[in-house]
Amino acid sequence: QVQLVESGGGSVQAGGSLRLSCAASRYTYSSNCMAWFRQAPGKEREGVAAIYSGGGSTYYRDSVKGRFTISRDNAKNTVYLQMNSLKAEDTATYYCAVGNPPTCYGGRWGREYEYNYWGQGTQVTVSS
Numbered sequence: 208q209v210q211l212v213e214s215g216g217g218s219v220q221a222g223g224s225l226r227l228s229c230a231a232s233r234y235t236y237s238s239n240c241m242a243w244f245r246q247a248p249g250k251e252r253e254g255v256a257a258i259y260s261g262g263g264s265t266y267y268r269d270s271v272k273g274r275f276t277i278s279r280d281n282a283k284n285t286v287y288l289q290m291n292s293l294k295a296e297d298t299a300t301y302y303c304a305v306g307n308p309p310t311c312y313g314g315r316w317g318r319e320y321e322y323n324y325w326g327q328g329t330q331v332t333v334s335s
Contacts, residue, residue: 209234209324211303216329219293223333227288229303229326234284240311241279241286242322245299245331252302254317256288259308266316270296295335300328 215227227243242257256277257266265277276289286303304322315321 209305211305211324211326213301213303213326213329216301216331218332218334221294221333221335223293224289224291225293225331227290227301227303227329227331229286229288231284231286231305231324234305234324236307237281238308240306240308240316240321242304242306242310242316243277243286243288244302244304244319245297246302246328247296247299250299252319254319255301257311257316258286259311261308264311266311268317290331293331293333295333298331298333300330302326302328 210232211229213229219225239260240257243255244252245255246252258277258279274292279286303326305324306322310321
């Protein structure tokens with residue numbers, strides 16, 4: 208069974224940085240779309256960023272553009288989310304997910320149902 212394990216969450220003051228990691232194990236497909244989602248208390252889960260395995264095309268929600276960077280190491284089946292200039296509104300539980308390659312195309316990357324596997328989540332708390 209595919210497992211996604213996130214790490215790197217924590218508490219930080221506004222303006223600070225965190226780097227999240229997500230390692231995928233037992234995932235045998237070399238081509239895929241990996242993404243980060245987040246869910247704040249009382250809110251729906253939302254897509255934050257996604258990256259395609261072939262070529263590394265990246266996608267971001269508008270509110271994190273210029274502050275967050277998604278990257279991946281295909282050899283390690285690991286995806287990263289570098290978060291800079293963090294704001295209080297970035298506080299949420301962050302989840303990584305993996306889906307088939309077409310998930311990254313067009314506007315599909317931000318849709319939860321497009322992804323096949325999910326991690327357990329890691330908490331990010333930003334204090335103002």
